[in-house]
Amino acid sequence: MSPASDFRSLSASPRSRRSGVRSRLLAVPIALFALIAVLAVWRVGSPPVLELRTNVPGIGSRTEITAVAEEAGRGLGTVVLELVQAERRWELARTEHEPRPFWAFWGERTARVELPAVVEGRTVEGLAEGEALLRLVASRAPTWLRPPAPEVLERTLPVRWRPPSVNASSQPNYVGQGGSGLVVYTVGEAAVRHGVEVGDRLFEGSPVPGRAGEFFALYAAPYDLETGDSIRLFAEDALRNASRAPFLTLYQTRELVRSTIALDDAFLQKVVPAIAAETAGLRVGDDLLAGYLEINGPLRRANAEELRRLAAESRETFLWSGVFLQQPNAQVMDRFAARRQYTYRGEVVDQQDHLGLDLASTRQAEVLAANSGVVVMARYFGIYGRTVVVDHGHGLMSLYAHLSSIAVEPGAEVATGQTLGRTGATGLAGGDHLHFTVLLGGEPVTPLEWFDAQWIRNRIEAPLGGAGAAGAAAAL
Secondary structure (H helix, E strand, O other), rough: HHHHHHOOOOOHHHHHHHHHHOOOOOOOOHHOOOOHHHHEEEEEOOOOOEEEEEOOOOOOOOOEEEEEEEEEOOOOOEEEEEEOOEEEEEEEEEEEOOOOOOOOOOOOOOOEEEEEEEEOOOHOOOOOOEHHHHHHEEOOOOOOOOOOOOEEEEEEEEEEEOOOOOOEEEOOOOEEEEOOEEEEEEEEOOEEEEEEEEOOOEEEEEEEEOOOOOOOEEEEEOOOOOOOOOEEEEEEEOOOOEEEEEEOEEEEEEOEEEEEEEEOOHHHHHHHHHHHHHHHOOOOOOHHHHHHHHHHHHHHHHHHHHHHHHOOOOOOOOOOOOOOOOOOOOEEEEOOEEEEEEEEEOOEEEEEEEEEEEOOOOOOOOEEEOOEEEEEEEEEEEHHHHEEEEEEEEOOOEEEEEEEEEOOOOOOOEEEEEEHHHHHEEEEEEEEEEEEEEEEEEEEEHHHHOOOHHHHHHHHHHHOOOOOHHHHHHOO
């Protein structure tokens, strides 16, 4: 290459470089403008994720609704929950939010909202039974030039607030405080739960064998229920519309028997360590009286709750028949529903209610099954010591406590009069005897009714169709 050409090459190079720099500098605002233009047109919010939840599958007397909207990008704008039927619209809830601007990739925004609402169908003016649309609308974040359509989620729900009917078909209906009862009834087709309501408990019903369209419920009147006002037939549909109907002809009250038990150190030393050793999670220290009070109070209540849970698994069939067997040659030492006052060194230290019969004969006497059924418990059981529980079906159970030995296993089918074990003094027992309890739905009831053949004929068999009827024969 000549010197002249070298000179031209060197002299052109700075100008080229400056031109390239100017081109690159000019490209920056152009690119930025193009980016802003793209964002201004296209960077709308992503479609929100919507969810509708209801506590019941429709609009009933009270429907609790939870609406959820989520958008994790630019965030949510307006979210509206509404109910629509024909040409009418009811706004149930609304919330307003400011999404991030289209050019912002950080900063505050609302990514999730949860809207609760309650619809009490009967009180919504203009709402009619039939169907309605539950609608959740969530607006998406817009741009200057592009407002996108909102995201919409809809659910069609039945509207019904008239509860199913429920009517007693057996008359008359008697029950006594601390006793058992049975009622036959009919319910409307929409009912999904029904039976006898006693306070806050429901004794659920079952079909009457051989009689289509009729149901029966075995129920307990708690020993401390002073009036029968809270004992009612109950029916509820899938939307939790519920109806209640009184049905009792007579409620018989009874006074609690009262007794006093004097505790001494020898008894405390006998029962407290023994129960603690057999009961998982029970910790007692050197203070035997404190340990006894823990057993006689909290552990007693825990045992009662476990019996209610056990009753929930009772077989939905009659496993028993006829009158319940009394233990032979046994003397009643303490009656059902006795309110016991406990004293220690002359001072009252506790009060509890004894909910069974204490029966004594000879030491380690045979304990016989009061009726046929299936063994659902055969083990050491808290205050009751060694215990057997027999399920007779439809929530009816019998309990045999304080045994010295157990002769059956859980799951065994037993016949009336079959040996279950032998009497003893385990648990909270001062001496050898049998504590016998009848339970309905886990609620202790007086056993004396179940020992009475006439009571069973009149109160159990007759409402089910009579001893000679096909339905009662199949049931009992």
